[in-house]
Amino acid sequence: SCLSQQECILSGIMSVNGKKVLHMDRNSYYGGDSASITPLEDVYKRFNLPGSPPESMGKGRDWNVDLKRYNINWATIKRILRSDNDDCQLVRMLLITQVTRYLDFKVVEGSFVYKKPKIHKVPSTETEALASSLMGLFEKRRFRKFLVFVANFDENDPKTMEGVDPKKTTMREIYKKFDLGQEVMDFTGHSLALYRTDDYLDQPCMEAINRIKLYSESLARYGKSPYLYPLYGLGELPQGFARLSAIYGGTYMLNKPIEEIVMENGKVVGVKSEGEIARCKQLICDPSYIMDRVTKVGQVIRAICILSHPIANTGDVNSCQIIIPQNQVNRKHDIYVCMISFAHNVAAQGKYIAIVSTTVETGEPEKEIKPALDLLEPIEQKFVSISDQYAPTDIGTESQIFISRSYDATTHFETTCDDIKDIYKRMTGSEFDFAEMERKKKDTFGDDDS
Template sequence: MQEYDIIVLGTGLKECILTGLMSQSGKKVLHIDKNPYYGGESASISPLEKLYKKFKVRCPSNSMGRGKEWNVDLIPKFFLANGQLVKILLHTEVTRYLDFRVVDGSYIYKAGKVHKVPATEEEAQASDLLGMFDKRRFKKLLLFALNFDVKHPRTYQDVNPDKTTTRELFTRFDLGQDVMEFTAHAIALHSTESYLDQPCVETIRRIRLYSESLGRHSTSPYIYPVYGLGELPQGFARLSAEYGGTFLLNRTVDEIVMENGKVTAVKSEGKLFQCKQLICDPIYVPNRVKKVGRVIRVICLLNHPVKNTHEAKSCQIIIPQAQLNRKSDIFISVVSYAYNVASDGMYIATVSTTVETNNPEKEVQHALELLEPIMQKFVSVSNQFVPYEDGKKSQIFVSRSYDATDHFETECEDIKDMYHRITGAELCLAASERHQSYNSDED
């Protein structure tokens, strides 16, 4: 019987990141996946014919170009340039396996139109998102957030960050409803209205993060890997292998062996692998997770840039929930041939949101209309699972399902939380300060 410190089931991005971190810290790790490829639920599909087959759609026409030129992410998400995932990449030096391009811009849907989220002082002055007086008030809020330091009360300006709600903070700066919506959903990236009556410290942190990320590049705060997200789990798998990690793909998991309520081994294709801890994707332990919602994603293949995005080869579009009388935002992420994920001149736009009715596709109809004409679309509705317990008793640590947002910040919170529960220590990313940059193309 082979013995390991940790066994990981599934090669989704979260599992691969944790595998890399654990291997790097000296743990003996075995990684098992029932699929013959990396990525799990968040894999990149190539060639294009595989995507059509997965969704049971007839083969693509010749107008789609060569199938091998496509790398389609099933769950596309952008990186904030100064966000947690970039810090993890720098900390582990996985950036050496990846190249990035800056996303062309971020947009917000308001009153039936798509508007660019200002990325510069000049764009802010010219933007019709905010009135003249709104711009001054918004700038004051922005300066307050940038100067705010939770460790130095003198920066609070009489705002108690743990007691003052975000609603009260916005009122203090005399922000109107339009500015509140724009700030909360396009910059602080809140996807519902629940933030309004919560302490404002989190919203201030998010505004600052967005601003700092925007400061890294001139067009938007987001970056995206060339060849798509499929490169990420493979990058962390390489990191794990460098430190002695073992990978078994295309292997069924027969049983998780328990003793006195604690995991002791995993049985795979008749072979027993002993372990002290187990990390896994929800799909491997259906009896240890509960359903908390559903997410619809519609992958759309286009032969044109999205209208009103200044011919952007990549962009984010957010439709705030209030614009369509919903409870949660709708997200549209757009990437193209410029990222080596599609044939020349082709685009991939993915619409996602949390399902609220019995007719999920109708919920995203407004978003799909913004993308017309659509050459081909692929619709999926998936359940969202969260673990029943923290895993400390059983030593089985289960990740949360991917949410509907089109950025990685909430997923990184789950990674950090799991790391803390597994190791008993905080994930310290201070080492990332040694590495000041990653490979990115501004063009």
């Protein structure tokens, strides 16, 4: 295994499942492109900025700057606690394997959506709908009725369906049923249901209804938002899975240059490093280790912004997620903003880190994120990167090489989760066996679920 976020998590799963796992990474840290970099001086070096951080930034060791940021959705956790819904297997695995023993999470304090010219709190309850500045009076009433319909909807109780066939009626038809306009559709689909495109509009409505319902239920239960963020940064997540793997016999080798992936008869048999070959039957790696078996599928721009103030119009929260729906800025892809701060032990006292990201659509990527950067001003320091996105052309059936996808622009965990599940299924031929994981966890940790 050559370690990005997906590889670290899969190593934990495979170790629990009895596989012998060796991690080799050319980097000196866990997590690849999703690592947390500390001290701040190293961030300046990584982005080739001259000089050192100014004294106003505080101590360099007070900073843990994520190269890629996403939040874990409480809605996801809630769903897996109450059902076996396939969408949530990763977080269920988090809980079952007890990786949460090694991590401390903090609730992200706000969830916002952009509607020209400013951001608004995402309304997800009847009360919030009526108070929201996103809509006019009559639209508020229609949206409130829509939320009541969603909250009461039960596919096993026809009385709650109001004539809707969950397997045939599209989400576009649901919006039309409640006479909801384009802007309401935008924030509902992209900020509540967390869809990346509008393709869902012409799909059967059941999945979207469940997504919206879970967002609302989770917010009602946990308060400020349905999102979690690890204290000390995202790099804690792969380290947690590294510890899990070690408990089950996994071995780690950082600062290990990969010279060659050794093949015999079209199948991987080992990895060569510093003149020695570590033999293996299967290999998991990110695209950078094996570029001849991937294809470029796009680019992502990210801007890491250091602020000395909370984002305007958020109520001065210490953390938040903002989604700028594609239609609000005449784009084909949403723009994402995730802000955390000293409250999460990732920045010096009084400082905030906001990461802006989107899929590149033009030859001037930095202009594309201007609507988001404008929300953050004044920006004390900015680190901009443009990354190529790759997808595997080899699914691993013959070669037994399983390549993860590059990170996309989203700030939530859903697409990374999908990739992990896909690789696991390709490697093993089956879905996660949670019952077996639960048994093995109890053998190791006992029955204590604390």
